[in-house]
Amino acid sequence: MRLEVLLQLLLAVVFVVTWFFMPAYGIYGRDYSIALMPWGYLVDFFGLNYVAPPPTVFAVWLFALDAGLIPVIWRRTRYPLYLSAFFAVLSLMMLLDTILFQQRYLQVKGYAVFPTPNGYLYVYLLHTSVLGLPTYILLALAILSVFNMATGAKWLDVDVMLIIRRRYVLHRDALSTVELMLRRINIKYVRYDNEIRVGNVALIKDGDNLIIRKDSSTEAVGIENAILELIKAGFSQVITEGTIDYEGE
Template sequence: MNGKLKIRLEVVIFTAILLSALLVWLFYPLWILRSANYAQYITPLGFEIYFFGSDFLLISPLMITSLIFFAFSAIIPIVWRSSRYSLYSSSFSLLLGFVMIINALIFEQRYLNFHGYSVILTPTGSFYIYFPYSTYFSVPFYLILASAAISTLNSLTRARWIPYNRPTLLDKLNRDIMSKGIIGAFSEWFERIGIPYAAESNKLMVKDLTLSTEDRGRELSVFFPNGEIIVFGKRGVLYIAKDGEIKYMNLDDGIKLTIAKALERAEINREIVEEKIYL
């Protein structure tokens, strides 16, 4: 059995926001401590420190680990779509990455600050300096927060929280009939479903079921039909049963009747296609 796996729009939104956060983080720090001639930045590799034109990079496994967790969180629901547990795993991985960021901030407060003094790293050691500074989070942090909220929502709702309507089979058939005509639309749908049919001029036949378009030059046998006949006209659909009974209906009911009658005569030997979308 083949699995036709679709990606939900909710998952696409989450992945796009999280990947955008990681991309922005590569060029712009996640957290900033800034003063006149001194600054600390949290980058994907760790802590970057600037002091009077000199810069030092303190590589942190916490940041590298968080980057890996965030990447896994974005990839998991794309690669593993056959179970809702992929959404849970994605949220858990995102949570671990966020915990790494919190640990990095704790590390900064514990080892790069001391009673208001900031630590200045040098090639031969470090020293402390005291001056006014301001700290704030930047765009990547808020994008990660937004992706965390969406990931949690996806986990709670199985990625079904956007109320958008998908076209029904009837809507699709109506659209195809408008663009391809009765014969062209139904022949295409019969092929998709796997219903064998024979085509003639302005007519389709599925065993003893005849589907045709309105033709004033064609004579229809009402009293002794060779099977069931469905005639599509401009304003409605005419149905002639085997016993000669005649019914007139609108286009939507005619489409439903045609599909039902064709499925009764179908010999489907094709492989069943199953759609798995975060079950």
């Protein structure tokens, strides 16, 4: 696996997590606002809150996650890079389409339109439109995905697996090598004597063998696949919990 692909996955996860905490787009005025969140437009009108969920909003973060995960899961050919770039650009287009939905249906000739349970309110008040940080992160993801597609994800010329092998030869301890790599990318883990656990995935050292235990299944793996499985488990925690507890430097 290449570092360029890991950067792409990291941007996709950061985009989704960031969007759950701050809007990708918003209109703000005195005593009212419309904020675009992953579940739709959050309307706050003089203390009354409503949600208007355009269907395209759910496609935005689903396509963004696909753009990050596809080149990590499927790595045999260059086709996943093409597919990943397609999903990243499609995600950006869905976001722009969702914003245009607001411009077309929730803003008319200077009036801001506020959905309510019984209809709509037309309000003519001063307001400002702002693009949030998640939008710029998604734009960076789309640019990086296209760049990875054009260069074959080799513009940094860094092979993560080669780094892992070199550190393994240096340390002569598989678990210490895995632990070092997890610390470098800030994955939350728990270390026991002969085990490293990330979420529900455990890496166990049995003699000279490495065993991945996930749910009720066990599998003997090499050090590269072991690190990959733990990284996947770490990113799953990011998506489900929405945050990472960083280990100290």
